Amino acid sequence: MSKDLPQQSKSEEIDLGQLFNLIGNLFQKLFNFIATIFKGIFNLIIVLLIHVYKRIKWYAIAGILGLVIGFVLDTMEDEVYGANSYIETNFGSAHQVYENLKYLHQLAYVDKDSVELARKLNISVKDAASIRGIYMKPDIDENDRIKMFVNFKKGLDSVNRADYLYDDYIESLDYFSFNRHAIGVASTDRFIFKKLNDNFVKAISNNTYLNELKEVERLNYKQQRESIEVEKKEIDSLASEYLKIRKNESKKEPLPGSGTNLYMGSTAQNQLIVNESVLLGKKSSLEALKREINVHLVKTENVVNVISEFPDAGYDMSEWKDQMKVRLPVIFFLITFFGFILYGLGKYLDQQDKNLNIKQL
Structure with a gap:
């Protein structure tokens, strides 16, 4: 071997x-x-x-x-200038805004109907003829998308929450899923953009249903604010009455087994029915709610809010490769x-x- x-x-x-x-x-x-x-x-x-x-x-x-x-x-070619305005849509008005903007873009870029465009925007025909196009896109970054995805998953059950992926959610979004949008206008007139600020929002958000919905919601907010004012006055009156009771009780001679005490059914003796600190806390929460309502009234004043208006003058849009x-x-x-x-x-x-x-x- x-x-x-x-x-x-x-x-x-x-x-x-x-x-x-x-x-x-x-x-x-x-x-x-x-x-x-x-x-x-x-x-x-x-x-x-x-x-x-x-x-x-x-x-x-x-x-x-x-x-x-x-x-x-x-x-020989005219210089084209551009500028952006940023808006916030309320009451689900994004669909209406996009449809109106598509129509305005059709008038400016395809039909070149400066007369109708001037009527819609309430500007002169000469100014309308200088507009080359009107564009719109959502103004949102990746952080906003992630926050929307997190809030969306909170509303799902445990099974769907584990199966639903971020990419699937992003693909399901469309332009109407967002509230903030950027509107761009291209024009051969560098100084036309300031003229668009006054009537542009009205032209893209005019809708009877949305206007009625805005009025009803604002009315509800105002009625809620009035109710808060009434409740605050009642709390002030109630707190004043309990303060008087405390003052009167403090002036009496403390005799064992005598005197008038206010009890709750399950509270200890010598404790008033309502403590002033509780009333003050309630009043503070009402004040906070009132401040929130005031903010909502400002945000819902229009169907479309203008976050940033068009600047006084546009900027050159041309690039060297064009x-x-x-x-x-x-x-x-x-x-x-x-x-x-x-x-x-x-x-x-x-x-x-x-x-x-x-x-x-």
């Missing part, structure tokens, strides 16, 4: 050697494949550079021509490039056709 051990060891060494050789070959093929890709990319770049270098005059002419034409077009003097040289260069490619392809096909005819003969 001792003679068989060295033979097994040599067999294992041979197997390991073949395995390492196989792994080495695989890595070598992988490296060769990657090198081939880089060589192919390098050769393609060299071919393109040679192609452009041999025809540099044509490409230079195309670039200069595109630059000149683009500069002329940019000079300018024709940048786009046209690139477009002309590509047209020239593909023109040479098609020309070369045509010559190649003609040559192949001649070779086929010679072989057939």
Whole structure:
């Protein structure tokens, strides 16, 4: 048996050697494949550079021509300015606001009906003709979405709460799920935006049902505030009466077993029915509720609240990549490039056709 051990060891060494050789070959093929890709990319770049270098005059002419034409077009084009206003929708009015804005955008961008647009916004026809578009989108960041998702999951049962994912919730949201929105206006008149502040909100939120709902809710808040005032007066009157009782009781001679005490059914002796501190706490909570109502009355004064108005003047919306003097040289260069490619392809096909005819003969 001792003679068989060295033979097994040599067999294992041979197997390991073949395995390492196989792994080495695989890595070598992988490296060769990657090198081939880089060589192919390098050769393609060299071919393109040679192609452009041999025809540099044509490409230079195309670039200069595109630059000149683009500069002329940019000079003829009106400057477009933009500005944003931020609003907060109440009473579920986001649907109405978006529909009205789509209509205004249709008038400005598609129909170019400056007369109707001027009537809607209560501005001059000249000012309306300068408007190029009206846009709207929710004004919300990732933190707000997370807070909305957390509040939403609180209302779910334990089973659905575990299964419902954040991505599913975000996909289910639409523009109408949010209260804050940004409205953008594009115009060739830099100073038109201040004129839009007075009547713009009325134009996008005019709705009979929403106006009636606003009036009813504000009326409820006012009645609640009046009830709080009445309750506060009653608490003040009650506290004054108990204070008088305390003063009268303090002036009496303390005699054992005599005197008038006010008891509650389950309270200890010599304890008044109501403690003034309880009344003061109740009054303080009513004051806090009144302050909340005052805030709600301000927020619900309009169907749509303007958080930030349009500025006095707009800002330049154009970007360098949108300018024709940048786009046209690139477009002309590509047209020239593909023109040479098609020309070369045509010559190649003609040559192949001649070779086929010679072989057939």
